[in-house]
Amino acid sequence: MDIAAIAKELNLEIRSARDRLENIVTGGYTGDLLSDVMANSHAGDIWITRQVHQNIVAIATLKEHAGIILVNSCEPAKDTLERAKQENVPILVSRLGAFELTGKIYNLLAKDK
Amino acid sequence: MCAAENILEKHSFDIEGGNFSNAGTVSTKIKSILKQKNLPDDVVRRSAIVCYEAEINIVSYAKKGVISLTIRPNSVQIEADDEGPGIPNIELAMQQGYSTANQQIREMGFGAGMGLHNIKTYSDIFDISSEVDKGTFLKMTIHTQPAKD
Amino acid sequence: MKLREVKELLNADVIAGEEKLDMEVKTAFGADLMSDVLAFAKAGSMLLTGLTNTQVVRIANVLDIAAIIIVRGKKLPAETVELAKELHIPVLSTKFILFETAGRLYAQGIVGCLEKVEK
Incomplete structure (x- = not known):
């Protein structure tokens, strides 16, 4: 399943890297502690977080995440967005909280398998 | 002022800056005091939340501080007075989202820049004053009667 | 669903509050930032988190959180366990990451709780 399909299904708003929405999502990681995400997430994960500062782009790039979804209608900080555009990392925004969004994505991925 | 004679109960607690293992104990105590007064759950909960945030702020940033709880017939008031950087x-x-928290504070899950904002949203009346290199004073009032709106 | 069923669903260990496993739970909140928990979590929900310091228990007490679910199999410091027992807050620990934990609970009908406070 690619990011575009998840975005469409869950009404996510796209903030950067529209040309990378065909990135395939193979799993998910939900978390707000950067050191934890760095240590435990995997390539191909969609990262669900409420952190908005620019370090998230560096982590998503290093860990080769499929993209980042910000929860609770959190918007990326200005420098985060610039960095995401430069690095071509998709950042999307959801109105849902982390639990609910995670639940929905988990179910979508499970159905897809 | 004129409310002074209406005070039903007043408690004060000292808080030590930098002592994270004790952080939150005052809020826990204040919560149990309020619970015994049979106040509405929502009032107890909001009072405990603003108290907790204020307590964490003192522990995170100040040298020391005092949190006091004043119960009046129609309100709960929590004041946090600290000696610190202001x-x-x-x-x-x-x-x-604005925060000056260091890495230690962030690793504990704090310092997301929500504290004062949370205090304001959960209080009915919120006052803050601060002097650099002296300290910060917060006063939170929560009405115990349902609001008129 | 009962906390006991949550325990089975997540293959979780009960760290504290064995006596409360028959409690009904309906909502959950997942976060690693304590200030977010304070801002948004509703009373009576389960708190899913990767944090293990004593403040997690303090906050659960302040907010009337029903139970704490520690994710990623993180070991809890002894003082956290002690405080949870003292304050009678059930704590479960699962090896699953937050993504899997939230996914499994959501699939079983647990809903998210978000208390949006008007500014």
Whole structure:
């Protein structure tokens, strides 16, 4: 399943890297502690977080995440967005909280398998 | 002022800056005091939340401080008075997401820049004043009667 | 669903509050930032988190959180366990990451709780 399909299904708003929405999502990681995400997430994960500062782009790039979804209608900080555009990392925004969004994505991925 | 004679109960607690293992004990005590008064759950909960945030702020940033609880017939008031670095720009500090927390504080799950904002949203009346290199004073009032709106 | 069923669903260990496993739970909140928990979590929900310091228990007490679910199999410091027992807050620990934990609970009908406070 690619990011575009998840975005469409869950009404996510796209903030950067529209040309990378065909990135395939193979799993998910939900978390707000950067050191934890760095240590435990995997390539191909969609990262669900409420952190908005620019370090998230560096982590998503290093860990080769499929993209980042910000929860609770959190918007990326200005420098985060610039960095995401430069690095071509998709950042999307959801109105849902982390639990609910995670639940929905988990179910979508499970159905897809 | 004129409310002074209406005080039903007053408690004060000392808080030590930098002592994270004790952080939150005052809020826990205040919560149990309020619970015994049979106040509405929502009032107890909101009082405990604002108290907790204020307590964490003192532990995170100040040398020491005092939190006091005043119960009146129609309100619960929590004051947090600390000796510490103070806040140079209150408006900025009130913004969601703004924080000067260090790595230790962040690793504990704090310092997301929500504290003062949370205090304001959960209080019915919120006052803050601060002097750089002296300290910060917070006063939170929560009405115990349902609001008229 | 009962906390006991949550325990089975997540293959979780009960760290504290064995006596409360028959409690009904309906909502959950997942976060690693304590200030977010304070801002948004509703009373009576389960708190799913990767944090293990004593403040997690303090906050659960302040907010009337029903139970704490520690994710990623993180070991809890002894003082956290002690405080949870003292304050009678059930704590479960699962090896699953937050993504899997939230996914499994959501699939079983647990809903998210978000208390949006008007500014």
